[in-house]
Amino acid sequence: IKDTVRLNSGLDMPQHGFGVYLITDEDRGRAAIDRALESGYRAFDTAQFYENEALVGQLLKESGVPRKDLFITTKVTNPKQGYDSTLKSVEQSLKDLQIEQIDLLLIHWPSKKHFFETWKAFEKLYDEKLVRTIGVSNFEIHHLEKLAIKANIKPAVDQMEIHPYFTQAALRDYLKKNGIAAEAWSPLGRGAVLGDETIGKIAGKYGKSAAQVIIRWHLQSGTIVIPKSQTPSRIAQNANVYDFSLTDDEIKTIDARDRSDGRTGPVPDKVYEEI
Numbered sequence: 001i002k003d004t005v006r007l008n009s010g011l012d013m014p015q016h017g018f019g020v021y022l023i024t025d026e027d028r029g030r031a032a033i034d035r036a037l038e039s040g041y042r043a044f045d046t047a048q049f050y051e052n053e054a055l056v057g058q059l060l061k062e063s064g065v066p067r068k069d070l071f072i073t074t075k076v077t078n079p080k081q082g083y084d085s086t087l088k089s090v091e092q093s094l095k096d097l098q099i100e101q102i103d104l105l106l107i108h109w110p111s112k113k114h115f116f117e118t119w120k121a122f123e124k125l126y127d128e129k130l131v132r133t134i135g136v137s138n139f140e141i142h143h144l145e146k147l148a149i150k151a152n153i154k155p156a157v158d159q160m161e162i163h164p165y166f167t168q169a170a171l172r173d174y175l176k177k178n179g180i181a182a183e184a185w186s187p188l189g190r191g192a193v194l195g196d197e198t199i200g201k202i203a204g205k206y207g208k209s210a211a212q213v214i215i216r217w218h219l220q221s222g223t224i225v226i227p228k229s230q231t232p233s234r235i236a237q238n239a240n241v242y243d244f245s246l247t248d249d250e251i252k253t254i255d256a257r258d259r260s261d262g263r264t265g266p267v268p269d270k271v272y273e274e275i
């Protein structure tokens with residue numbers, strides 16, 4: 001997995017990483033992370049909310065893969081937002097992950113209460129080089145515009161739900177115009193898109209699975225993608241997407257699978273402060 005995206009901070013981020021949400025069991029987690037590393041994954045996406053930073057840190061350390069070859073993302077959870085508590089919680093994340101520096105730190109969900117204070121703490125962590133790049137997650141256009149009023153540093157990444165049933169075309173367009181990289185969580189629509197007939201037909205043409213076609217759609221659309229699976233064979237399958245390429249027409253056909261009820265996760269403005 002060699003594709004990278006140049007972020008507005010100047011950092012090159014792997015375009016295809018591994019999501020570790022729901023990995024909390026040590027044995028299953030080891031099998032998953034070992035298979036991900038064997039399959040070529042070097043970027044790992046965790047969060048304080050997942051309560052697995054210590055496990056992920058331990059498993060990555062035990063793998064023996066040099067730290068410099070890994071790209072680690074984590075996110076500040078909403079109850080920890082605010083200036084002081086962000087700084088403190090990131091100190092804990094660094095300890096749990098057993099690293100000196102986080103590659104990408106994200107605000108997990110926009111918070112009404114601590115909107116600017118959390119970002120000020122992020123800018124301090126960036127200046128102190130405790131994090132290499134800062135960004136946001138689940139921010140819509142109006143959140144990004146509000147943040148821009150007081151931000152000295154522009155977010156490098158916005159990680160949000162994107163998949164063929166929820167393509168977020170308007171938001172992705174805005175991000176592109178503003179030099180912010182789009183990153184997809186639940187890139188497979190939590191499995192919901194895997195049975196799509198149109199995508200199945202395209203997959204059949206290439207002798208690939210629907211998941212592999214969807215991952216290619218993300219990659220060819222310029223989106224950073226972090227599929228997750230706890231099934232070793234699927235982890236290897238999801239990494240194996242570099243021996244075929246979708247046509248522009250196929251990309252457009254998949255774009256058109258977007259539907260008004262495609263969202264699987266929460267609406268950002270309706271997320272309670274405690275999530």
Ligand code: A2P
Pocket residue numbers: 019185186187188189190191194209211212226227228229230231234235237238
């Ligand atoms: P599992 O972990 O049991 O392998 P998303 O990243 O969109 O949230 O989707 C994650 C879900 O998709 C998980 O339930 C995962 O199941 C499943 N999944 C991931 N990769 C594949 C694949 N290649 N084929 C089928 N299901 C997959």
